[in-house]
Structures are given as C-alpha cells and as structure tokens.
Amino acid sequence: MASDAHVEQMYNVARERYSQYGVDTEEVLKKIAQIPVSIHCWQGDDVGGFEEGADGVLGGGLATTGNYPGKARNADELRSDLDKAYSLIPGTHRLNLHAIYAETGGKKVERNELEGRHFSAWIDWAQNNLHGIDFNPTCFSHPKAESGFTLSSCDAGIRKYWVEHCIACRKIGEEIGRKLGSPCVTNVWIPDGYKDIPADRKAPRERLHKSLDEVFADKIDPQYNLDAVESKLFGIGSESYVVGSHDFYLGYALAHNTLLCLDTGHYHPTETVSDKISSVLCFLDEILLHVSRGIRWDSDHVVILSDELRAIAEEIVRGEFLNRVHIGLDFFDASINRVAAWVIGTRNVIKALLLALLEPGEMLRQVESECDFTSRLALLEELKTLPFGAVWDYYCLKSGVHSGKEWLKEVQDYQTAICNKRR
Numbered sequence: 001m002a003s004d005a006h007v008e009q010m011y012n013v014a015r016e017r018y019s020q021y022g023v024d025t026e027e028v029l030k031k032i033a034q035i036p037v038s039i040h041c042w043q044g045d046d047v048g049g050f051e052e053g054a055d056g057v058l059g060g061g062l063a064t065t066g067n068y069p070g071k072a073r074n075a076d077e078l079r080s081d082l083d084k085a086y087s088l089i090p091g092t093h094r095l096n097l098h099a100i101y102a103e104t105g106g107k108k109v110e111r112n113e114l115e116g117r118h119f120s121a122w123i124d125w126a127q128n129n130l131h132g133i134d135f136n137p138t139c140f141s142h143p144k145a146e147s148g149f150t151l152s153s154c155d156a157g158i159r160k161y162w163v164e165h166c167i168a169c170r171k172i173g174e175e176i177g178r179k180l181g182s183p184c185v186t187n188v189w190i191p192d193g194y195k196d197i198p199a200d201r202k203a204p205r206e207r208l209h210k211s212l213d214e215v216f217a218d219k220i221d222p223q224y225n226l227d228a229v230e231s232k233l234f235g236i237g238s239e240s241y242v243v244g245s246h247d248f249y250l251g252y253a254l255a256h257n258t259l260l261c262l263d264t265g266h267y268h269p270t271e272t273v274s275d276k277i278s279s280v281l282c283f284l285d286e287i288l289l290h291v292s293r294g295i296r297w298d299s300d301h302v303v304i305l306s307d308e309l310r311a312i313a314e315e316i317v318r319g320e321f322l323n324r325v326h327i328g329l330d331f332f333d334a335s336i337n338r339v340a341a342w343v344i345g346t347r348n349v350i351k352a353l354l355l356a357l358l359e360p361g362e363m364l365r366q367v368e369s370e371c372d373f374t375s376r377l378a379l380l381e382e383l384k385t386l387p388f389g390a391v392w393d394y395y396c397l398k399s400g401v402h403s404g405k406e407w408l409k410e411v412q413d414y415q416t417a418i419c420n421k422r423r
Contacts (some may be wrong), residue, residue, distance in 0.1 A: 002404065004397060006311075011394035014387035019167065020422035021360040021383075028357045030405045031322075037349050038094040038134045038185070038328035041101055043341055046082045046334045047071045049100025050146050052108040060191035061235025062147035066335025070419025075103050077422065083416050085342035086129070089408040090399035091350060094132040095180075097122060099143065099169055116175035123179050128146065132182035134328060139190045151215075152192045152208035152243040159211055163192070166215040168227060175356040177224035185263050185288055185326050188215065189230035193238025204243040209220075209250025212252060221373055225327075228288040229253055233268060235298065253284060258288050262309070262329060265294035278319050290330040291349055300331040303345035305352060313352035318361060339419075340411045354395065355388055383386035 002010075015025045037338040042049075048071075050058050072078035078101070086093065098313060102118035109118065116123075126133050139150040139162055147153065150162040166188055192204065216227055224299035231246040232238075246267065251259040260280055264273045273289075280287055291309065293301040293338060303309060316325050327349065334342050360379070367375040396403035402410070 001394065004381050007390075007393045007397050007403060010387070010390040013392075014390035017386055018358060018391070021379075021386075023358055023360050023361055025358070025391055028354070028391070029398070030355050030393065031057065031357055032350065033290070033399070035322060035327070035350075035353055036092060036094045036132065037346055038096040038132075038326065039082070039085065039089075039342060039346055040096040040329045040331070041078060041082065042098055043329075043332050043345075044078045044338050047098075047141075047332055048299070049141070050075055050103065051061060051100050052106060054100075054141070056142055059145060061193075061237045062140060062191075063236060064332050064334045066333065068336055069333055070336065070415060071334070071338060073422060075101060075121060076092065079122075079408035081339050081419065082342070083129070084411070085339050085346070086131075087342045088401055088410060090396050090401050092130050093346070094134060094328075095122070096134045096136070096330075097124060099135045099138040099165070099172075111142065112161050113166055114165070114168050116172050118390065119172060119176065123176060126180055130223040132180055132184070133176045134167060134187070135173040136189070137166045139165070142314060145191070147274045148194070148237055149192045149204070149243075150190045150202040151211040152156075152190070154203075154207070159207065163211050163214045167218070168213070170218075170220060170227065173225040174220045175330050177222075180362070183223060185226045185228055185259065185328075185361065187228040187288055188212070188231055188260075189232070190244055191232075191235055191238060192244060193235065193242040194240050196240050197238050198241045201241060205248055208243050208248070209252070209315045212256075216256060226259055226286070228259035228261045228326075230263055230266070230288070230290070232263070232266040232298070250280065253280075255340055257285070260284055260289055262287060263290035263292060263298075264312070265290075265298040265300060265330070267290035269294070269296065272308060272311065274308060274315045275316045277312070277321065279324070281319065281321055281324060286324045286326065288326045290328050291345075292329070292331045300333070301347050302331050302336070302341045303335050305348045309348065309352045310355060313349075313356040314359070316384070317353065317359070318364075335420075337411055337415055339414060340408065343407060343411065351392060358386070358388060358391065359383060362383055392416060 018025050150386050153159050170186050173184040176182040229249045231244050231249040232242050262273050292301050393403035
C-alpha cells in the first residue's frame, strides 16, 4: 500500500508530464468529480426484486449465471450493499432503480398500481446520501409477460396493463426528480419479440408505436423527469425478431424528442456504440448510455477497462457531450462478489472518463485540422504511456477511497461479516 506522501509525489511527477502536453490535471480532477454514474441496483440481487408473491424467476430473455453466496434478500440489505460499494468509488453518484424494487409493506401491489410512496425509503436513502435516482419500468418476470410480448402484444388487455405500468413509472420518476432536485431518467425497455422468423414484422411495431404514444401522452416537466427508450438486437426467445429495434427507437426518439438509450450490449458484436454517440447527438438533445459488456451476446458481464469503453469515454469528452449523455451501468454477474462487481465496473467507467479528460484535446484537433495525421497518430500513441495511474491514485486519495487493491480487502471483510450470514 502506497503512503499518502508517495501518492502525492507520484502525482506531482504525472502533473508535470501532462503539462508538457498542455493538460492541467487539477482542472481535469475538478471535471471528473462532477460526472455522476448511475449505478444499477439489480447487480445486488441478480435482478430478482422484492415483489410480494413473485416466484423470483427471471424472464424476458434475461439470465444470470452463478450462485455466489450472500445476495441481498430485501431492500435494506440491498441498500447496505450499495452503501459499501459507493464508499469504495470516488465521486458522488446516482442509483439506477427498477420498479420491482418497490417496498409495499408486505402487500401485493400490481405493477400498474405502483406509486411514489412505494419508493419513499429509496428516496429518503438517496436524499441522505446525495444520490440522484433514475428509474425503469419492469416489463418482464411477470405472468402478463409470459407470451414474450408486452407493449406490442396482440392482446389489448395485456397492452393496457403495461401501458398503465409505464405511465405509473413516469409519475414515480417525476416524484423522484421533484423530491431529489435532480431529473430522473425513466427508461422504457421491453423484451418483445419472436424466437423464429415472423410473418408480420409491421403489426407489432405499429402496436408498440401506439402504446408508446399512450405512455408519453401526458407531458412531464423535464426538470423532474426525462423519458428514454431502449432498443435491443435480440434476446433469449427473441432471436429472430425484436419489436423495439434500434431503427424503431431511433425513429421514435427523433419524432417524439425522448432520450435514446444506447446499451453497449444491445448491438451486433461488430458494431461499436462509441461511433453512434456523435451521430445520434447531431439530432437528439440528450441520450442515455447503459454500459455493459457483452461476450458473443448480450451477456451483461462486468465492465472492464476495454478499448471500446475507452473509445466511448473519448467520444463523450472529445465531442463535449458530458452534459448531454446520462451514463448508467447495466450488468449482472452472480458468479463473483456482487459488491465487488459494482466497484470494479463503476471504477472502470470513471477511469475511462479520466483517461479521456487527460487527452490534449486542443492539440489533437489542431493537428487534425491541419491534416497532419502523422502527428495525430504519434500523439495518440504517446498518450498511452503517460502516468495516468498516478492521477487516478491521487483522485482516489482526495476522494477518501482506496486507490489500489486495498478496496478488495474491505469487500472481503464485508462479505465475511455481513453477506455470508444471509445463507
């Protein structure tokens, strides 16, 4: 473990090195501290939720693998686990919450009847910890989603139920945003699709369009709630056709001025989300980003500091999109310590953003504008060996969190003292 004095010494060396490229690391650290990441609650209990009477079976083409001991069994345990994770992550961050995490006092409440009061404990907790909250309707793991269709169902009663659920969630998002003084991003994702090749691709999309229009009919002040729609390439049970495709939701977001959610696991493996950001922001005011890691499919692995994650962060920073991109996480791994998964994934997103902020953006744009592509390539390669790690360690030190692997010992101690007793 490096001493505080050693961390500061190494940082001063790094600060001097970056200054040679025109980068002020002190200004960079001020910027990174202002970027919130919305940490997803569902990593803590394998997307189970706490609905009364639910069987806990995950549906909608989603799957978690593994059975690591000590997952949260109720909202208090989940909040405790989240508190531990937040304490090991530099900066002040948000919570990404799904509707199935309502607390209904032991009573069964249908999803289309959920209200803000069912999330009051979450709101109070967030207020006490300076977290904003983002929200999601849960259109899966429910008897009325067993057909594989929700908002695009050919059954009018099923569609009505899910429309009402999404409307209720927008109202909950509005209440969250009003009480916390920070806009709640309420994101709609549905699993609807066919396992095999459909005879009619048009009708489900027409029904989805109509349902979405009903969901978003009542306008909500954007200072309290921001609406987002999320696409998917395919899922388990919807391999051949997904109603809410990227093209469908891109068109809907453009036509109706909602946010478009780009989930890094919801595209073909040869597609890169980093290349989509500047394209869609030419036409949309803001977007939602769900950072995940798909391996061969939308497998929701814990986020690592990959080339694509770095490219996404670079695109956001280089395009000056930080105030137009809402960054959230979306992965769930039950094979490793769940608290550690949050810490690893979130710290990696922050590292990627810090790396991007440490680029000499003006210098790079200048040589590119002069068509000096030799210098552009040379600079980009030289940046890879600058002492980024020293800046990261210093940021952690100033944020009051561990900079190196010492955080893992805290998680392991928490696992022994708290999580292992939940068996």
